[in-house]
Amino acid sequence: NAGVTQTPKFRILKIGQSMTLQCTQDMNHNYMYWYRQDPGMGLKLIYYSVGAGITDKGEVPNGYNVSRSTTEDFPLRLELAAPSQTSVYFCASSTPDGRETQYFGPGTRLLVL
């Protein structure tokens, strides 16, 4: 199993541009998550999904959108990039077994200039 994969690994955007961060998991996990990690600030939850067709906001959803059409994929959309969205983005997934343990992808580094 590849686990959780993310593309791209690194991207530079200009202010106002849009992009989609891709996330795929092959573990048949129901739950998926998007986090951003800023230096010294820990992991902040952007959006999460408990299954295909179901998404909900996390702690810092402004400026982002998500969709979940399949169990495997959970893309994160940035519509109008701003410098404040410069960060490292991690996708994660977990099973609905009550343990709440999450498995993370390798991350996407985004720089908005």
Add this chain to the structure above:
Amino acid sequence: QKEVEQDPGPLSVPEGAIVSLNCTYSNSAFQYFMWYRQYSRKGPELLMYTYSSGNKEDGRFTAQVDKSSKYISLFIRDSQPSDSATYLCAMSAGRGNYGGSQGNLIFGKGTKLSVKP
């Protein structure tokens, strides 16, 4: 008061030392406790998992949870340079008790550990 507090360090120890990493929390509903290890420019990886109070040991790593004090610890024995990483504590109330969002993990900010040869 933040939900989860973790000293960011950095913490520097000599090889072979015993390392103690800690987190405190305020939400008494938390019952699932985890430690993640994150190497530089990598994603977090699950290191230890504990349900409710007690100890759990896995090789050189021991996780302790004291719910009465709202305090969790990770001990690393015989620390190695390969243990140099950022360690994040994470905890959850569990999705079944209070609704969906309560199952989401709350992370500490991470403690950066450096083990010197």
